[in-house]
Amino acid sequence: MLLSHAFGLITHPDQEWASIRNEHEHPTRLYVAYVLVLAAIAPVCAYISTAYFGWSVGNDRLIKLTEISALQLSVLTYLAMLVGVFALGYAINWMARTYGAREEHVPSNGVAMAAYSCTPMFLAGFALLYPQPWFNAAIFLVAACYSAWLMYDGLPIVMGIEKERAAMYGGALLTVALVILVSTRVGSVIIWNFGVGPVFTSG
Template sequence: MLLQHAFGLFTHPADEWVSIRKEHETPVRLYVAYVLILAAIGPICAYISTAHFGWTVGSERLIKLTEISALQLSVLTYLAMLVGVFALGYAINWMARTYGANEEHVPSNGVALAAYSCTPLFLAGFALLYPVPWFNAAVFLAAACYGAWLMYDGLPIVMGIEKEQAVLYGGALLTVALVILVATRVGSVILWNYGIGPVFVG
């Protein structure tokens, strides 16, 4: 089962990457059995915490979102995560030939590398049940760092390249990931201007 890899990537990542390369799952199966499930953790936890628990900044009053607003934002976040993982996977495959790897007609290895590298970020979504901004920021920063390391560690194994090439390849992919992140932030601002922004409980 693909979800077993989530545990293995924290305990013995090198062996897990070898197993992932051998499986060579199609992007569709990988999405259905892994990404759709784990990517839902953050949005579900965010919905529960923002609509029902609320949060405070300093000594200010408790802040909450309306249930409809929290649901809208959670669904949009979920969709953005799915698109982001898929886009990163295609970027990995698209840049493969540049860094000495084989570009695939169906980008199975690229999407797998993107999806499994995002595992720490998916699991960090549990931290949103405790809606304290500094705590959430610290958890997601640590998860992003470990995810970047997983990608660097997995690139030579999954894409079949030299370790030295993985440094340049990984740097290029992190740049792509940041562009995707900025694009989602810009998309959020555009949607907020169309009225799909946060609505706070009065």
């Protein structure tokens, strides 16, 4: 089962990457059975916490989002995550030959690398059930660092390249990931200007 890889990547990543490489899962099945499921964790948790739990700012005044606003932002976040994983997977495949990766008949390795490397970020979404900005920022920072390490660790195994090239390949991919992140932030601002921004309410 694809979801079993989520636990394996935390406990024994090298063996799990080798298993992932041998699977050659079709990108569509990988997306449906893994990415669509795990990417939903953060938006669902964020909806519950911002619409029903709320968070305090300074003077302990409870702040919440309206249910409609929380739902809209959660759906947009979910879609942004799906597009981001796909874009990163495409970039991995696109740059593969440049860094000496072995050519595959099924273009699944790039999507697999992107999806499974993002596993810590997906799981960090549970932290959003406790909507405190500094706590959430710390959890997601740790998850992002571990995701970057997973990608660096998995590139030589899944893409079949030398360990020395993995550092350059991983650095290029992290740059792409940052561009994707900035693009989603800019996209959020643009969408907010069309009336889909957060609507706050006091709890």
